[in-house]
Amino acid sequence: MKNARLSAFDMLYDIIYGGAYSNIVLEKGIKTVESKDKAFASRLVYGVVERRLSLDYAINKFLNGKTKPKVKILLYIGAYQVLYMDKIPDAVAVFETVSLCDNIGLSYYKKLINAVLHRIIDYKTEFDSIDDLSIKYSCPQHLINMWTKMYGRDNVADILESINNRPPVFAIPNSKYVDAEELHYELLSAEIDCEIFNDVVKINSSFDLSELKAFNDGLFYIEDYSSYSCANALGAKFDDVVLDLCSAPGGKAFTIAQSGATVYAYDIYEHRVELIKKSAQRLDLSNIITGINDALIYNANIPVADKIICDVPCSGFGIIRRKPEIRYKNLDDIKELPQIQYNILSTSSKYLKSGGVIIYSTCTLNKKENEQVVDRFLKDNKNFSLVKSKTVFPTKNGGDGFFYTILKKTND
Ligand SMILES: C[S@@+](CC[C@H](N)C(=O)[O-])C[C@H]1O[C@@H](n2cnc3c(N)ncnc32)[C@H](O)[C@@H]1O
Known part of the structure; x- marks a missing residue:
């Protein structure tokens, strides 16, 4: 097992x-750190x-x-x-x-690192009062400018407040079980700190949930709450044929499949x-049929569907708190x-069948990838109409930043 700071150094490099x-990197690297130090090493890596x-x-x-x-x-x-990290005394830090310099062949730089860190300690109060x-918020100015133009100052303040918080983890119950x-109750019995959040369970501890019996028995899967709500908005029914054309790792397909619909889940x-x-096997969702497919190219072997979800690859500006480097x-x-x-x-x-609905969604906050794509599509396809459009801003205890639009194909 490695020293937590040394592991953090390797991962950050x-x-x-x-x-x-x-x-x-963290998923693999954290395995080299002793259990008692895992939370600290992970905070250092994500934090930096x-x-x-x-x-x-x-x-x-x-x-x-x-x-x-x-x-x-x-x-x-x-x-x-x-x-x-207020709890760590400056002298210890x-x-x-x-x-660490001696462990990584940088003994020559000890003096320099020591001097710079001491100057930063003296500068702390001034640093804390910076209002730029x-x-x-450690966010590039061009991104702040783009969001301000698209969503206004108040929403940008909320987005910035959220991007440096650890995101909640949601366990979605497999309604089969x-x-x-x-x-x-199952998770509390396994000593997991959690609470009910609407119709799902919010996990408050950083335990590796895939080690739990309840996980391996298929009682739940992990999906962000905004993504879960988007999949529910499709309103799939038992006898529907649903296409999920950009499906991996499958969160939305699992939510949709619980309606009993036949779900064709493709990814490139x-x-x-x-x-x-x-x-899908772990969750015993045998109504999910998987396949490799490039969603950019029409494939005559794909069945006609009652409902479609098109959760496209995007810039990911709604999930910065999960993948901090996206900013x-x-x-x-x-x-x-x-x-x-x-x-x-x-x-x-x-x-899509006539009368069917399609959801276009992204986990980004960028109108060029969201509203503007939908507007262009509606302009070019007069047989589709807008049912609903929703932008979700990330909140500390809630879901990620997300966008979805429901479009209906009129009867020919
Ligand atoms: C936003 S993720 C989908 C998340 C998924 N819907 C879920 O809820 O778990 C986008 C997915 O699109 C896939 N993808 C990217 N380009 C694609 C293409 N041309 N055809 C099909 N899938 C594609 C990526 O591999 C990725 O898995």
Whole structure:
């Protein structure tokens, strides 16, 4: 087992300089940390990724010029503890961080790291009173500008408040076996700190739920509450044929399948289709039929459907608190997305029966990927009408940021 700070160092190096996703790195890396230190190591990793922009601001005030990537990571780890972890005494944070230098061949940099961290300690009060939103919330100014233009200042304040909070985890009861109350009881019996939240169970502890008997017996699956509400909004019924064209890892398909409808769940990646298959088996949802399919290309073998869900790939600005590095995306890198999303929606709509409904959804807060794609589709397809459109802003104890639109195909 590794020292928690050393493990955090290795994981942060892979995320910040290796371009790896924090949730994937953490899932693997946290296994090398002793149980009692897991929460601390995970907070350090997520915390540094979340607060990188703010940490850069503080560090650059006292660091003259660039430094080696590994030194920078150590400075991030030390500065994060000093600025954001009140329970760790400053002296311990500095001592433990500087001590890591010997483990990673950076003994030469001990003095520099020690000096910069002490300057940051002296700067803490001034830092805490910074009111520049970008530095305060560690969010690139271009993203704040985009949201302000699209959603207004009040909504942006709520979004910014949410992006550095640990998100709630929701256990969705598999109605084949349990309802929310019964699941709540099962989880409490397994000593999981949880509470009923509407018709699901909100988990308050950071326990690995996949180790639970209740999970392996198929009593529940994990899905964000906004995503769950979107799947329910489809209103699937027992004798419906439903297509879920961008389905992996399958959360919405599992929710829809509980209506008894026959759900065809497709994804473009084989390994992701396997994820749907495995969970559907665990949940005993034999009415889910999985397959590999590219939603961009019309496939004559796909059946005509009563209802369709088109949960397209997106920039993910609604789930920043789950994947904190998403905030640093360059807006230029996502500018092709609306065209892809439009093409997926157009192709998907061709499988819909007259009188049927299709949901277009994303987990992003970006009108170019949301309302504008739908507007363009409605303009080009006069046989579709808008039933409902909903943007959900993330809240501390509630679901993620999300967008969905329900469209109806008129009878020919
Ligand atoms: C937002 S995720 C879907 C989440 C899923 N609906 C759920 O509720 O669990 C988007 C999915 O679209 C898939 N995807 C991306 N491009 C695709 C394409 N051209 N055809 C089909 N699936 C695609 C991705 O692999 C990813 O699994």
